[in-house]
Amino acid sequence: MDRLHLMTVFVAVAEEESFNGGARRLAMSPPAVTRCVAALEARLGVKLLDRTTRYVRVTEAGQRYLDDARRIIAEVDEADEAVVGINGTPKGQLTVTAPVLFGKLFVTPVLVEYLQRYPQMDVNALFLDRVVNLMEEGVDVGVRIGELPDSSMKALRVGEVRRVLVGATGYLAEHGVPGEPGDLAGHRIVAATGVTPSVEWKFAQGRSVRLRPRLTVTSNEAAIEAVRAGFGVTRLMSYQVASLVAAGELQVLMEDFEVPPLPIHVLHREGRHKSARVRTLVDLMVERLRGAVNSRI
Missing domain, CATH: 1.10.10.10 (Winged helix-like DNA-binding domain superfamily/Winged helix DNA-binding domain)
Structure with a gap:
């Protein structure tokens, strides 16, 4: 055979x-x-x-x-x-992965545009708040937030994202605005394990604080809703709360103590040939994400 x-x-x-x-x-x-x-x-x-x-x-x-x-x-x-022919019309199927909220806000619009542009293509999108091994899980293109280990993946940087501490304006008016990491001990903490899996939050200037969360959730969206309801403060990625901060519902806290931003990359498996399917999607995603990420986050 x-x-x-x-x-x-x-x-x-x-x-x-x-x-x-x-x-x-x-x-x-x-x-x-x-x-x-x-x-x-x-x-x-x-x-x-x-x-x-x-x-x-x-x-x-x-x-x-x-x-x-x-x-x-x-x-x-x-x-x-x-x-x-590298310029042939893409056809077939691709599997793409990204973090849940980033995928919803930024990647889905790119995929819709891609599918409208190439009607012979199908896309399977895996939006997960965990690191996906592209090779082991059969994924063609991925969006990764954070520093990248050495690998055989081709990585194209499209922007960066901050890790921010936020609270609702009403909660802060009642409980006060923390000015430095030590002040968090006097506040109700909401921990999103997808972003902060430990109860020790690290900050710039070598500062860190060990906290006892009143509420721990596995969903970033749940953490956002709890903080919007005025329960306490949490730490998330800036893109996840950008619209609420712009609307005045949430306030970014202790910006002077923020850790360095995390890079955002588009990844794909490296090979001697880049297929028309992968090439066209990666090119479009890099172009669109660089514009959207840098203007909105």
Whole structure:
């Protein structure tokens, strides 16, 4: 059997964690999928999948092979697109990821414009407040806020975002405006674990303060609503509260103690060829985000 075909079948089964799921994805019969995986394991002389009646999981060797197989398949797809012509009309599907609120406010408008511009494209958007491994999770393009580790990803900087402390004007009128980090001990604290997973907040000038939050939430939007309701103060990314600050509902506090801004990058997998699908989306996203981020945050 063709080795690339066997790799494709294995990747589908591993990602779906199911032979039947892999068969549905590839429009193949389950017995044919089973034969392909068995043939690949026989060729390699290595067990790639652990199978029970309840689940299918990759082995340690299978995980290493899965990472390489994804990369090889992606490079073959990119080579196919390149030989057809880099200026060809994009068609197919892309998977994109970004933080939840950033995706809602800034990335979704770009995706809508992209899909209107290229009617033969489909996009799957994963908006998650966690670091997504593009290679392991099959993501083509990502938006990342924060310093980047060294990797094989191509990164294009589109702006930066501040980490700000905010409170509602009504709450501050009643409880006072904190002037320095030590003053926070006298305030009700709302902690959004997506942004501040610990109860120790660090500030500029080497200052830090250990806090006991009255309310801890896993959603940044929930933290915003609690503070808007006048419950206390919280720390979030500036883009998440920019409209409320502009409207006068929330007030930014202790700006002199802010830590340095965090960079925003658009990431995509690096390869010898950049497919028309990825190239056109990355170019549009970089252009639009640089304008939107720098003007609104």
